[in-house]
Amino acid sequence: MGLQYSNPDSTEKCSLLVGLICDENQENGYVTTDLQMVAGTTGCNYQTTMTSASVCSSFDLNALWTFLDEYSYIWGVLFIVGGIFLGFFGRKLFKAAVFMVTALLVVFGILLLFYTTFLKDTTEVWVGWTVLVCSILIGLVAGFFMMKLERVGAALIAGWGGFLIGVMLNEMVLYMAESPAVFWCVSIACAITAAVLSFFFYEHVLINMTAFGGAYMLIRGISFYAGGFPNEFTLADQLKAGDTSAFTNWFYLYMVCILIVAVVCSIVQYKTNKKEDQTPYQKLT
Numbered sequence: 001m002g003l004q005y006s007n008p009d010s011t012e013k014c015s016l017l018v019g020l021i022c023d024e025n026q027e028n029g030y031v032t033t034d035l036q037m038v039a040g041t042t043g044c045n046y047q048t049t050m051t052s053a054s055v056c057s058s059f060d061l062n063a064l065w066t067f068l069d070e071y072s073y074i075w076g077v078l079f080i081v082g083g084i085f086l087g088f089f090g091r092k093l094f095k096a097a098v099f100m101v102t103a104l105l106v107v108f109g110i111l112l113l114f115y116t117t118f119l120k121d122t123t124e125v126w127v128g129w130t131v132l133v134c135s136i137l138i139g140l141v142a143g144f145f146m147m148k149l150e151r152v153g154a155a156l157i158a159g160w161g162g163f164l165i166g167v168m169l170n171e172m173v174l175y176m177a178e179s180p181a182v183f184w185c186v187s188i189a190c191a192i193t194a195a196v197l198s199f200f201f202y203e204h205v206l207i208n209m210t211a212f213g214g215a216y217m218l219i220r221g222i223s224f225y226a227g228g229f230p231n232e233f234t235l236a237d238q239l240k241a242g243d244t245s246a247f248t249n250w251f252y253l254y255m256v257c258i259l260i261v262a263v264v265c266s267i268v269q270y271k272t273n274k275k276e277d278q279t280p281y282q283k284l285t
Contacts (some may be wrong), residue, residue: 079221087214087265098153103139111133161209162194211265
């Protein structure tokens with residue numbers, strides 16, 4: 001790939017051709033060749049090359065974030081309502097929680113798949129909406145079948161909550177690594193750990209993970225309107241590029257609010273669950 005710079009207003013028709021060469025081993029800046037006159041031309045026509053790992057092709061999720069940001073007012077409502085439901089009633093309405101989380105994960109997984117393979121910034125808007133609608137239908141079907149598998153559904157909810165804990169750890173502490181690989185490794189490790197723990201500490205893990213997941217969704221939904229919440233999946237790339245603008249007072253306020261709401265949701269769920277476990281005689285006393 002190359003970049004052609006020219007000045008059509010110049011009487012000499014000057015130009016500069018910059019060839020971009022991919023080298024995955026060249027991670028520290030660019031290696032530039034000396035300017036040379038373009039062979040077979042007259043006037044001030046020059047060419048050079050720039051070699052770097054930064055010009056290598058990679059997956060680009062900008063189209064997905066652009067699509068989601070454009071309709072953030074819709075996702076905000078869904079996240080707030082879903083967060084309140086999951087945070088306060090995740091254990092009590094277990095099957096509904098499994099249905100919702102499964103559908104959410106399937107939808108997001110399909111969107112990630114399509115936007116890292118087929119869909120780009122230039123894709124028509126209606127195509128994005130078609131993919132979204134189809135992914136929602138598939139997610140609803142997957143959620144329906146997952147409701148019938150109680151232990152697997154509980155592990156899925158726990159794993160999802162664990163993943164969000166990993167995301168929060170990356171946002172608050174591990175962002176200093178400035179590595180997308182660290183983000184994914186830590187988040188996935190937290191998800192697997194929480195899912196495994198759900199088989200040994202079923203009630204406690206289920207209550208706390210739905211409380212935290214609901215709190216995260218609720219505050220994240222509010223951020224769609226208030227602003228100031230960085231994109232979790234591109235934060236590492238921002239920091240690697242030297243952009244620290246995400247760490248505002250709003251950011252730290254959001255983190256504190258998530259923790260506070262999660263604790264409140266856990267307390268409410270524990271009290272609600274305890275009342276339901278009482279015998280009729282205990283309720284009368």
